[in-house]
Amino acid sequence: MRLHTKLMLGISLLIILIGSIFEFSFTSLMEKTLKQEKGEQALSVAQSISHIPEIKEAFLTDDPAIIIQPIAEQIRKQVRAEFIVIGNREEIRYSHPNSERLGEKMVGGDNTKVFEGKSIISDSVGTLGPSLRGKAPIFLEGEVIGVVSVGYLQDEIKKEISNIRRQMFLITFLVLIGGVFVAYFISRNMRKATFGLEPKEIAWMYQEKHAILESIHEAIIAIDVYGKITVVNETAHRILQVDNEILLRGRRVDDLLENTRLLDVVNTGKAEYDQEYMICGEVYLVNSIPILSKRGMVIGAVASLRNKSELANLLQELSHVRAYAEGLRAQTHEYSNRLYTLLGLIQLGSYKEAIDYISKEVDVTQSLIRFLMKEIPDPIIAGFILGKKSLASEMKISFDIDHHSSFKDLPVDIDREKLVTIIGNLVNNAFEAVRENGKDSKEVTLFLTDLGKDLIIEVEDNGRGIDLVHSESIFQEGFTTKNTNTNAGIGLSLVQRAISEMGGYITFTSDKEENTIFTVAIPKKRGG
Known part of the structure; x- marks a missing residue:
């Protein structure tokens, strides 16, 4: 189905829907309002009649109907009510639109509350059919001596509602016809403006044009x-x-x-x-x-x-690549010489010299290796810490492992990759913090312990600290206080996610321009 057809049908259906809802709501509201209005009007007339002195005095005569009937009929014609019925305590009629029904008992069975002294609005069926009634008691010296019932037939109310509904339907139909013409002109103009293309075709052409423009290097x-x-x-x-x-x-x-x-x-x-x-x-x-x-x-x-100048720049870049390749070739040659030296030491059986040579190259002390082998026997964690130690040495940062650290009791089911993510990102953030502290000493300390039911990880640095204003935001992905946008605002969010998946929690304390300590607690057993 084409766009202009969809547009015409859509607008037409919308107008029909709105018109139907409006007509239903309006007629329902009008029916409710009209019934309420008629009921209140009937009640008001009934209350007014109940206070007429002549009506009350007529009840004391031998034949009240002779006095009450003319008065009731005169009022009924003035207020255009269907009936005004006045009866005594025994519900015997003293007035009725049909004089032949005088003296008969009132019909409807809704006078109980009236004889208790209450004025009511009721919906009942009488001798004239279903009607909406207003009933009021007639008092004489504080006692109820009779009842006044003023009513309007339901059929008359329905006729008024039907007239209103016909008018609303006519208005809705005219609006629908006008809407169809408007929809036709709108769709016609839109078709001209889009050269007869459908929305999918326009969207595809736009995406194609954008892709072509962006693929062009010029x-x-x-x-x-x-x-x-x-x-x-x-x-x-x-x-x-x-x-x-x-x-x-x-x-x-x-x-x-x-x-x-x-x-x-x-x-x-x-x-x-x-x-x-x-x-x-x-x-x-x-x-x-x-x-x-x-x-x-x-x-x-x-x-x-x-x-x-792109060609000249390209040639210059090729020259740089060639120089870089030459540098790599020289570095490879030097590294090969070192490997040959190490191989010779091993072949000669000079294992101690070989170990000393390796320790000198990677700048890792034997004491740290022995400590890690004893206190942190897990090869993944220990190897990762050794790597960070070498990185810290290149960055001229003092990275120490607290000598009280111990990670011997590491459960088998603990995800090592998540532990590396947690420790690595915390240590990397600490390195970044101390590099920007402006101090001569740049110190980062890592503490690990598995005593008790939890694994505890603490990373302390002497960086510039964390402003309390950011305390609620530092774990949100993308949040960063660094000037660069490269890989910033991700580390702590990854830490938070890994800790949550392991059922732990993380806290931190920070002194402005002094230090920051991040503490992580991870249960050895989930739910522990």
């Missing part, structure tokens, strides 16, 4: 007849040194490019090729061609820009 800039930019790709943003988030569409091209030939191409309608143009100190070759409409009129121009 910068593309298109303008309209007024010199305003209509199309620009990311390469052009980069060449113009304008952030991609800044919208260039709609801006004048001469505000961004001085002395550009694009405006001349629009005015003359002639294409220009391989024109040199200087942008931000770089020379570019520009090709500009006019954009023509179906009638052959110039409606804009498009230009492609290529960096003339």
Whole structure:
């Protein structure tokens, strides 16, 4: 189904739905309001009649109906009620629209509360049919001596509601007809504006155009007849040194490019090729061609820009790569010599010299290795700590393992990768913190213990500390106080996630410009 057909059907169905809901709600409300209004009106008339002195005095006569019937009928005609019935305590009628029913007993069975002295509105069936009644007691010297019943037939109320419903249906039908015509004109104009293309086709063409523009290495800039930019790709943003988030569409091209030939191409309608143009100190070759409409009129121009110095830059990069390769070759040769030396020591049986040689190369002391082998026998954790020790040495950071540390009782089912994630990210953050502390001493301490039911991991550094303002945000992914955006705001969120999966928790304490301590507790048994 095509767009304009969907649009017409959609608007028509919407109008029908809204009209139906409105008609149903309005008629229901009107029926409720009309019944309430009629009931209150009947009750008001009944209460007024109950206070008429002539009515009360008539009850003391031998034949009250002679006095009450004319008064009741006169009032009934004035208020346009269907009936006004007045009866005594025995429910004997003294008034009725049909005089032949005088003296008979009242019908409906809804006078009980009235004889208790209460005025009511009831919906009952009488001799004239279903009716809405207002009933009021007649008092004489504080006692109820009779009842006044004023009523309107339900059939009359329904007739009024039917008239209202017909009017609402007519209005809804006229609105629907008008909506169909509006939908037709809207869909017709939209079809012309989109050249008969469907939304899926337009979306596909837009995505295709965007992909083509971004796949082109050259910068593309298109303008309209007024010199305003209509199309620009990311390469052009980069060449113009304008952030991609800044919208260039709609801006004048001469505000961004001085002395550009694009405006001349629009005015003359002639294409220009391989024109040199200087942008931000770089020379570019520009090709500009006019954009023509179906009638052959110039409606804009498009230009492609290529960096003339790209070839020179490419050659320079190749030279750098060659120099880097030569450096790697020399480093490989030197490393091979060291391996041959180590191999010779082993073949000669000089194992102690070989071990000393290895220790000297990796800058790890024998005491640390013995300590890790004794207190942290797990090879994954111990090897990871050794690696961080070497990294700290290269970064000129004092990284110490607390001599009270012990990780001997490490359960088999504890995920070593998660432990490495926790320790590694905490230590990396500590390294970053001490590198920025501005102090001569850059110290990081790691403490591990498995005493008790939990594994405890503490990392302390003498960095600048954590501002209390950020205490609620440091574990959120993407949050960082670093100036760089590269891999920032991820470490602590990974730590938090790994700890949560292992059923533990993490806390920290921090003194501004002094130190920060992160403490992690992980139960050896889940739920422990």
